[in-house]
Every structure is written in C-alpha cells, then in structure tokens.
Amino acid sequence: MRMNTNDVVSLISKIREKANRFIVSEMTKYGVEGIVTSHGDIINALFKNPRLTMAEIAGKIGRDKSTVTTLVDKLVRFGYVTKERDTVDTRVVYVTLTSKGSELKPIFNAISREVLNTLYFDISENEKEELVRILNKIHKNL
Amino acid sequence: MRMNTNDVVSLISKIREKANRFIVSEMTKYGVEGIVTSHGDIINALFKNPRLTMAEIAGKIGRDKSTVTTLVDKLVRFGYVTKERDTVDTRVVYVTLTSKGSELKPIFNAISREVLNTLYFDISENEKEELVRILNKIHKNL
DNA sequence: AGAAAATAGTTTGATATCAAACTAAAATGG
DNA sequence: CCATTTTAGTTTGATATCAAACTATTTTCT
Numbered sequence: 010m011r012m013n014t015n016d017v018v019s020l021i022s023k024i025r026e027k028a029n030r031f032i033v034s035e036m037t038k039y040g041v042e043g044i045v046t047s048h049g050d051i052i053n054a055l056f057k058n059p060r061l062t063m064a065e066i067a068g069k070i071g072r073d074k075s076t077v078t079t080l081v082d083k084l085v086r087f088g089y090v091t092k093e094r095d096t097v098d099t100r101v102v103y104v105t106l107t108s109k110g111s112e113l114k115p116i117f118n119a120i121s122r123e124v125l126n127t128l129y130f131d132i133s134e135n136e137k138e139e140l141v142r143i144l145n146k147i148h149k150n151l
Numbered sequence: 152m153r154m155n156t157n158d159v160v161s162l163i164s165k166i167r168e169k170a171n172r173f174i175v176s177e178m179t180k181y182g183v184e185g186i187v188t189s190h191g192d193i194i195n196a197l198f199k200n201p202r203l204t205m206a207e208i209a210g211k212i213g214r215d216k217s218t219v220t221t222l223v224d225k226l227v228r229f230g231y232v233t234k235e236r237d238t239v240d241t242r243v244v245y246v247t248l249t250s251k252g253s254e255l256k257p258i259f260n261a262i263s264r265e266v267l268n269t270l271y272f273d274i275s276e277n278e279k280e281e282l283v284r285i286l287n288k289i290h291k292n293l
Numbered sequence: 294a295g296a297a298a299a300t301a302g303t304t305t306g307a308t309a310t311c312a313a314a315c316t317a318a319a320a321t322g323g
Numbered sequence: 324c325c326a327t328t329t330t331a332g333t334t335t336g337a338t339a340t341c342a343a344a345c346t347a348t349t350t351t352c353t
Contacts, residue, residue, distance in 0.1 A: 018170045018266065020286050022188075023213070025167050027293040028160045046164075047339070063302060071165070073341050078303060080339075100301040100348045124160065130292045136285050143274065143282045144162050150272045151169040189309070205332060215311050220333060222309075242318050242331040 028124065035120045041113065043087065047072060047080055049117065052089065055106045056114055062095075063102050089113065170266065177262045183255065185229065189214060189222055191259065194231065197248045198256055204237075205244050231255065 029046050036044050050070040054061060063081065067074045081104055084090045089110035095101035129137060171188050178186050192212040196203060203211070209219045223246055226232040231252035237243035271279060 017270070017283060017286070018167070018174075020283070020290060021163055021167050021170070024286060024290050024293065025160070025163050026213075027290065028163070031293055032160075045339075064300090071168075072339090074302065075304080075342080076340055083338090098301085098349065102302065127292055128159065128289050132285065132288055132292075136281075139278075139281055140285045141159065141162070143278050144159070144166060146274055146278075147270050147282075148162060148166050148169065150269055150274075151166065151173055187309075206330090214309090216332065217312080217334080218310055225308090240319065240331085244332065 028128070031124060031127065032120060035123055036116075039116045039120070041116060043083070047076075048084055048089075051077070051080060051084060051104075052106070052110060052113055053117065055090065055104065055110070056117070060103050060105045063104065066104060084110070170270070173266060173269065174262060177265055178258075181258045181262070183258060185225070189218075190226055190231075193219070193222060193226060193246075194248070194252060194255055195259065197232065197246065197252070198259070202245050202247045205246065208246060226252070 032046055032049065033044075036042070036049075047070065050072075051066055054066055054069045058065075061069070063074060063077055066081070067077045070077070072080070081090060081092065085092055088107055090104050090106055093103050093105070095103060132140075174188055174191065175186070178184070178191075189212065192214075193208055196208055196211045200207075205216060205219055205223065208223070209216045212219070214222070223232060223234065227234055230249055232246050232248055235245050235247070237245060274282075
C-alpha cells in the first residue's frame with residue numbers, strides 16, 4: 010500500500026485528538042471538570058513524585074515553563090495541588106498534591122483502563138507490541 | 152510487553168508534536184513562515200478543490216468554524232488565499248488559492264517527501280502497512 | 294567582596310483552539 | 324406573504340501553548 014505522508018501524520022493527529030476528547034469526557038463522567046490532558050500529565054507526574062519543582066514538571070510533561078505556570082495555577086485554584094517556595098533557594102517553587110489531588114488516583118487509573126480497553130479493542134498482543142515497536146522507531150527518527 | 156495506556160497515547164502525542172515541529176521547521180527553510188500545520192491542512196484541501204466554502208474547509212480539516220475563520224483570515228493577510236462572498240447565497244464565503252498560494256504546492260510536496268523519508272527511515276514496507284492497519288483500527292475504536 | 298553570569302519562575306504578547314452567542318441571509322411552513 | 328426556523332460565518336470570551344522579556348535569587352568568577 011502506498012500512501013501519503015500526511016495520511017500517517019494526519020491519522021496520528023486524529024487519534025491523539027480523539028483520545029484526548031475521550032479522556033476529558035471520561036473525567037467529566039467522574040465529576041472532574043475543567044481538567045485537560047496536560048493537567049493530567051502534571052498530576053500523573055506527582056503521583057510518581059509527590060513533590061516536584063516547576064522545572065521538573067516542565068521537563069517531565071514536555072511543556073514550556075510558562076505553560077506550566079498557567080497549568081499549575083489552575084490546579085491550585087481547583088484545589089488539587091499546592092505551591093510552596095523553597096526556603097533555601099527562594100527561586101525554586103515546589104508543587105505537591107493535596108488530599109483532593111490524591112483522590113484522583115483511582116479515577117485516573119479507571120480512566121486509563123477504559124481508554125486502554127477501548128483503544129485496544131480487538132487488537133492482539135502481537136499487534137500491540139508491533140505498534141509500540143514501530144512507533145518508537147518513528148519517534149526516534151523524528 | 153505490558154504497558155500503560157498513557158504510554159501509547161503519550162507516544163502518539165509526542166510523535167505528533169515532533170512531526171508538527173518538523174513540518175513548521177521545514178516550511179521556514181523554504182521561506183514560508185508563520186504557517187502552522189492547520190494552515191497547511193487548509194491549503195492542501197484547496198490543492199484538491201481550488202474553491203471551497205468555510206464550512207467545507209471546517210469539515211475537511213476537522214476544526215471548528217470559528218477556528219477556520221481565524222486561520223483563513225491569516226492566510227488572506229499572507230496573500231495565499233482570497234475570500235469571496237457568494238452572490239447567490241450571501242451567507243456563503245468561498246475561499247480560493249491565489250497564485251502565491253499555488254506556488255506552495257511544490258514546497259508542500261517536497262516537505263511531504265522529507266517528512267516521509269525521515270519518519271519511515273529504516274522501516275520496511277511490511278511495517279508501514281502493519282502500522283497503518285493497526286492505527287486505523289485504533290482510530291475506529293475511539 | 295562584589296560584579297557578572299546563570300537560573301527559576303512569572304509576566305507579556307501572540308496565536309490556535311473551542312463553545313456560545315451573535316448577525317445576516319435563506320429556507321420552510323402556515 | 325409573512326413569521327419562524329435553519330444555516331453560514333463572525334465575534335466574543337476563555338484557555339493552552341510558546342517565545343521573549345522580565346524580576347529576583349543563586350552561583351560563579353575575578
């Protein structure tokens with residue numbers, strides 16, 4: 010099969026948008042509103058490391074530090090995280106999960122499973138492995 | 152291999168962002184600046200149909216009509232397209248390529264080849280077909 | 294010790310994106 | 324024929340995104 014570049018890139022774009030909409034929609038079902046996937050990336054990063062600097066978050070989620078400022082401030086407003094300035098190096102700001110933020114963990118896990126089940130419906134283990142292997146090659150190529 | 156949902160979705164997101172950056176960067180190399188991939192989608196649509204309504208463009212590129220208004224206005228400012236109101240149904244606005252817009256065709260084709268060559272480096276025809284087949288399944292699932 | 298450079302994070306400005314509301318025109322139905 | 328509904332596109336407001344510039348602090352170098 011011979012196909013246009015744009016087909017694959019376009020296909021990947023469409024899948025990504027559909028997946029993002031799916032995730033946002035599932036969040037809403039669990040009563041978690043106003044959160045988009047970038048917020049989710051931050052919270053997931055904090056599940057793994059309960060206390061991160063703004064710079065660490067930016068690095069982990071692949072967003073500009075100015076973007077992270079805006080995203081984190083929104084999560085603060087929603088009560089999911091707190092910001093605190095380091096007392097030793099007052100340039101540094103730490104972000105930590107609140108108890109409300111921690112409560113999102115089972116919800117995020119459930120949504121992950123739902124996305125996984127939907128996305129991988131009728132796709133064999135072989136195909137999954139093949140997909141990830143090829144996508145990793147492509148990721149490396151770009 | 153057992154992996155997290157977010158890994159695949161995240162991988163797809165990263166590839167899409169890298170591909171978009173690659174394309175924007177290539178555009179700049181050809182002296183085409185200020186154009187992002189959504190503008191490119193509009194121009195590609197016009198390569199196939201030299202005259203489209205705003206609504207048709209929105210449908211073809213999968214963007215909201217208000218977004219298309221903003222994107223098309225920018226392409227007008229840059230001299231790549233013109234807008235003209237239908238004389239029969241004055242609600243309707245047609246978008247057409249200018250000669251300057253048409254000149255982008257060989258550039259877009261060249262960039263497509265470059266993206267293709269880079270993205271598919273060291274990936275066999277078999278792998279390409281497998282990738283597209285599985286991605287289409289996923290797209291359908293979501 | 295103090296100046297210069299580097300760093301952390303915020304602010305500013307621009308842009309793409311969407312949803313909702315709006316304006317204006319066309320279509321529909323009574 | 325006219326009122327109502329529908330449609331096309333624009334405008335408004337909000338938000339995520341980035342780059343550049345900025346402020347404040349720390350580190351480095353002389």
